[in-house]
Amino acid sequence: MRLDPSAKLAFVLLMWTCAFLLDWSVNLVLLLLLILARYLVPAYRPQSSRSRKSFDKFLAYGITIVVLLAGVNALFLQGGSVVFSVGGLDFHQEGLMFGVRTAARLLLLSVSILLFFASTPLPEFIHFLQLKGLPPQLVLVLLLTLHFLDQLPARIHQVFVAQEARGAPVRAGVVSRAQALFSVISPLVLSSIIESIDRGTALEVRGFLHKPVLASVPLPTERSASTLTLVFLALAICVLAFTVLRWLLAL
Amino acid sequence: MAASIVVDRLSLQYSPEASRALAGISLNIPSGTCCAILGPTGAGKTTVLHAIAGVLGKHHPESISDGTITVAGHTYTPLPKTILFPSVALGLQDSYVQISGVRETVYDEVLFTLENLGESLEEGKSRIPPLLKELGIDHLANRRPTTLSGGETQRVALATILVARPEILLLDEPATALDLTAKERLQHILKSLRQRTTAVLTDTHVDLALSVADQIVVLHQGMILFNGTPKEFLGQMDRFTTVLPLKGWSRALQFMLPSSRQMSPSQLGLAERLGLL
Numbered sequence: 144m145r146l147d148p149s150a151k152l153a154f155v156l157l158m159w160t161c162a163f164l165l166d167w168s169v170n171l172v173l174l175l176l177l178i179l180a181r182y183l184v185p186a187y188r189p190q191s192s193r194s195r196k197s198f199d200k201f202l203a204y205g206i207t208i209v210v211l212l213a214g215v216n217a218l219f220l221q222g223g224s225v226v227f228s229v230g231g232l233d234f235h236q237e238g239l240m241f242g243v244r245t246a247a248r249l250l251l252l253s254v255s256i257l258l259f260f261a262s263t264p265l266p267e268f269i270h271f272l273q274l275k276g277l278p279p280q281l282v283l284v285l286l287l288t289l290h291f292l293d294q295l296p297a298r299i300h301q302v303f304v305a306q307e308a309r310g311a312p313v314r315a316g317v318v319s320r321a322q323a324l325f326s327v328i329s330p331l332v333l334s335s336i337i338e339s340i341d342r343g344t345a346l347e348v349r350g351f352l353h354k355p356v357l358a359s360v361p362l363p364t365e366r367s368a369s370t371l372t373l374v375f376l377a378l379a380i381c382v383l384a385f386t387v388l389r390w391l392l393a394l
Numbered sequence: 395m396a397a398s399i400v401v402d403r404l405s406l407q408y409s410p411e412a413s414r415a416l417a418g419i420s421l422n423i424p425s426g427t428c429c430a431i432l433g434p435t436g437a438g439k440t441t442v443l444h445a446i447a448g449v450l451g452k453h454h455p456e457s458i459s460d461g462t463i464t465v466a467g468h469t470y471t472p473l474p475k476t477i478l479f480p481s482v483a484l485g486l487q488d489s490y491v492q493i494s495g496v497r498e499t500v501y502d503e504v505l506f507t508l509e510n511l512g513e514s515l516e517e518g519k520s521r522i523p524p525l526l527k528e529l530g531i532d533h534l535a536n537r538r539p540t541t542l543s544g545g546e547t548q549r550v551a552l553a554t555i556l557v558a559r560p561e562i563l564l565l566d567e568p569a570t571a572l573d574l575t576a577k578e579r580l581q582h583i584l585k586s587l588r589q590r591t592t593a594v595l596t597d598t599h600v601d602l603a604l605s606v607a608d609q610i611v612v613l614h615q616g617m618i619l620f621n622g623t624p625k626e627f628l629g630q631m632d633r634f635t636t637v638l639p640l641k642g643w644s645r646a647l648q649f650m651l652p653s654s655r656q657m658s659p660s661q662l663g664l665a666e667r668l669g670l671l
Contacts, residue, residue, distance in 0.1 A: 264498065265495060265496065266495065266496045266497050266498050266502075267498075269496040270496065270497075286494075286495075286496065338491060341486055341488060341491040342491045344453070344486065345486050345491045345492045345494070346494055347452075347477055347479075348447060348477055348479050348483065348484045348486075348555070349479065349492075349494070349507045349510055349554060349555065349558075350477075350479050350507060350510035350511050351494075353510050353511060353512070
């Protein structure tokens with residue numbers, strides 16, 4: 144089952160509105176629902192094994208960041224009662240809650256957009272942008288950026304292998320990885336720039352910047368999809384209105 | 395319909411500080427013929443193609459150039475400032491980047507070019523299947539373009555530009571990453587395009603050039619060392635052993651001549667074409 148990218152984008156907008164305007168507990172629930180959607184809602188299943196792996200890896204890193212963020216804030220932001228102590232270090236409630244709030248917000252923002260890209264094939268997204276009448280120059284820049292991001296893990300691996308072949312201890316440990324960063328970044332950036340220029344030229348010499356496209360690949364622009372878009376947009380407006388109202392009543 | 399290319403005393407520097415990429419080169423490529431530009435890396439082969447296609451004039455407006463380029467009857471002094479697609483099509487050295495990745499099947503990837511040109515879907519239906527068949531990739535029409543082998547990608551990349559029916563086809567080192575079978579297939583395709591399209595290809599090796607080209611140009615450090623027919627080139631081969639990997643070829647040709655009975659049909663055809671038999 145596919146879902147119109149406009150409905151998915153409206154959903155991302157709704158999630159972002161919630162992330163910025165609603166309480167952390169709501170954000171946490173929404174985050175859990177999003178993670179469930181990745182497994183249960185067909186339209187949100189990652190389109191390839193690579194995007195599935197990337198999404199799962201991001202979640203694993205995300206959870207680590209939540210724990211770190213909460214821990215560091217609980218340690219240094221002193222206020223409220225001490226929740227627990229480890230080796231003479233006190234972890235405070237206020238800092239802990241601040242860390243969880245911030246992490247929940249950041250994760251909701253990133254997971255919602257990541258789920259969109261993981262479940263929307265690049266061709267479908269680019270075609271959607273073209274059909275919506277976005278300037279071809281802008282679509283070209285977006286396309287090159289997304290290609291770059293898509294190829295990034297494979298390219299980093301290539302550069303690591305190349306550096307290892309030269310005897311650089313790039314995987315020996317965290318410190319070695321950090322030291323190797325400079326030797327990795329330079330070839331990574333250079334090769335990416337060269338490929339982006341070539342890819343851009345290749346598209347240009349195929350007339351990409353000439354005219355807007357015709358609809359060759361029909362997108363699933365069903366009535367239900369556009370209704371869904373409107374529902375998500377309406378919900379985002381409702382969240383915004385609710386927040387404004389709550390602020391006015393509190394005055 | 396093929397068109398001619400005339401390059402007249404073209405000089406080019408990418409910037410005032412850079413050394414000259416092209417030093418007053420002149421070329422005359424009649425319509426419907428195939429010209430191979432040979433030379434070592436950094437000789438200026440890609441620069442010539444990009445100058446003719448309009449890529450150089452558009453992407454390097456700061457470059458300093460002199461001379462004229464006449465493409466399909468239009469004279470540009472010194473360089474075309476816009477990309478001349480669809481009358482001039484350029485195939486890049488890395489055919490993988492030629493695949494846009496914005497369409498999910500080979501057929502749609504080829505159709506994407508027509509969409510960019512504002513052609514109708516019906517036009518695509520009438521043009522694409524015969525083209526894919528001609529290039530021997532009709533069985534790949536429903537495959538994902540990013541899952542193909544090097545040779546297949548090369549032919550799909552060729553289809554994506556040939557579908558626009560260019561008058562001039564410029565191919566930058568099209569045989570670099572190809573195995574022998576894929577190279578032979580490319581030779582066959584280039585031969586079949588003769589008369590319909592004026593082709594200019596670059597290469598660092600001579601085998602493809604000798605098999606398909608009517609005219610061979612040897613470029614070195616932005617200057618033309620040789621401009622003539624394949625037969626004339628063979629006659630002066632010794633002159634270029636320092637700039638082109640020819641030693642193996644000279645030996646192969648010497649080896650081929652006395653044993654023509656053992657040659658494969660394609661080798662025989664090549665030897666006949668070059669007047670070696």
